[in-house]
Amino acid sequence: MTVPAAELSRYADVVLDVAAPITAGDLVLINAEIEHAPLARALTEAAYARGARYVDIWYFDPYAKLSRVRHADGGTLGEVPAWLDARNEELARQCGVLLNLRGAAAPDLLAGQDQVRAGLDRMPHLISRQRLQLENLVRWVIVPCPTAEWARAIFGEPDVTRLWECLRPILRLDHPDPVAAWKQRIAELLDRAATLTSLRLDAVRFQGPGTDLTVGLLPGAHWTAARLESVQGHAFQANLPTEEVFTTPDHRRVEGTVRSTRPLSLDGSVIRDLELTFAGGVVTEVRATSGADVVRTHQATDPGAARLGELALVDGSSPVGQSGVTYLETLLDENATCHLAWGAGLPPGVPAHLRDLAPAERAAAGINVSAVHVDFMVGGPDVTVTGITHDGVTVELLRDDAWQI
Structure with a gap:
């Protein structure tokens, strides 16, 4: 089963009302894995509805990373292509919005691979994105997205519904007014x-x-x-x-x-x-x-x-x-x-x-x-x-x- 579209839409509203408010004309980047597409699309819909100028979704495939760790020249494993950094640098110039989706489809995908090689390839981490976040050059947030394989890693079965039921109270989506609940919690912290x-x-x-x-x-x-x-x-x-x-x-x-x-x-x-x-x-x-x-x-x-x-x-x-x-x-x-x-x-x-x-x-x-x-x-x-x-x-x-x- 998947998370109902209406719930993802409500979740997207909370993200953009509490974590990363969109203003008219904003450039928005979404970093996700392929399995995160339903939430990425809900966030895109909500961002455009709030006046975003352009929303760009970048999907990372961890199975491509597995192939790289297995076969690529060891001297290249620490490299990333310059065009990925250029994307982040443009977002910094615009002081835009960066939405990072988490919940790895396969958290232990590299088990059994050479650990040194696995440690050298840190994608999808990018130093340019870390700079955006450490220096607050953009509005940025990291949010979870349930997937079947993430649920399997946790529960032993691909039960997305069970994982979502865990996440709903964590995200305060079980409150009548999640935005107010988050504002109260942030004030307490x-x-x-x-x-x-x-x-x-x-x-x-x-x-x-x-x-x-x-x-x-x-x-x-x-x-x-x-x-x-x-x-x-x-x-x-x-x-x-x-x-x-x-x-x-x-x-x-x-x-x-x-x-x-x-x-x-x-x-x-x-x-x-x-x-x-x-x-x-x-x-x-x-x-x-x-x-x-x-x-x-x-x-x-x-x-x-x-x-x-x-x-x-x-x-x-x-x-x-x-x-x-x-x-x-x-x-x-x-x-x-x-x-x-x-x-x-x-x-x-x-x-x-x-x-x-x-x-x-x-x-x-x-x-x-x-x-x-x-x-x-x-x-x-x-x-x-x-x-x-x-x-x-x-x-x-x-x-x-x-x-x-």
Whole structure:
């Protein structure tokens, strides 16, 4: 079965009314996989109805990626054609709207392939698109789209109806007024972020089974939520759903070991039982029961790829976590529980006095600079999160998945 067209239309309205409001004359790009076509079409209809000038849908086929990993010259696996970057650069010039659809048709498609080769080919990731998003050169959002094969990966059968029934409350489409429900939730997250900022923390410590990690924060640490503003002043919501509050840590001050609490789906490979050890801010050891070489190759991209760029906290009230499902999709799994990210630091999480620095100055100030950004899940009811102030006072932030502040 498929999701009813009327429900997809209602979903598209929420995306364009809450996450990425369209204004007359906007250029809109939609990045999707082939199986996402029904939602891509609903979003296109809704965008044109709101006055979009042009809507361009780009479909990625992960099976073409599989063929590339199997057969292409290894020296070419990190390359992408310039015309894909040109598309993003034009969108930046227009300060347009970027809609990214998620829900891989085959999350573990590259299982059994050479892990190093799989790690080299990171399509459909594009550095030019990451720049659009990190620098908020456009209004952008990432949203999930249910597919039969995604449902099969989660449930063992291609039950799209079951997956959609999980997603409806997560997306607040079960509310009489989803737009109002999202506005309320976003306000709650921003209030929580303001509370964390007011604590003036110097570091955050994660403790749980296999985990004892201390992450230093930037001076004047700033916490926020995924409610952002484009360079032209357009407000937008970067992720839908969103349940996190986050900050950009000091990439130089990370010590200890952390064990991921959920599998990580990374560009066609599922990384299971990931453990990372940090010393002096750098990953010094990678362990996993599957996909360790994919992570090692990914973290060898550049000097910042093996350092942290994000620290995000999520409590147990999250509808994603309450669903009890591991989605094998970072957009959802990162909003189920606390997470960290290796790679680029997030500008919205940087204190105001550090935001205008040049890239070299950012790295020297502790803001990570990298061509990659990968979130992995580290929280849950067995993980306690504690804040540490500059004078060494500890403040318990999360215990048993509940806020303590």
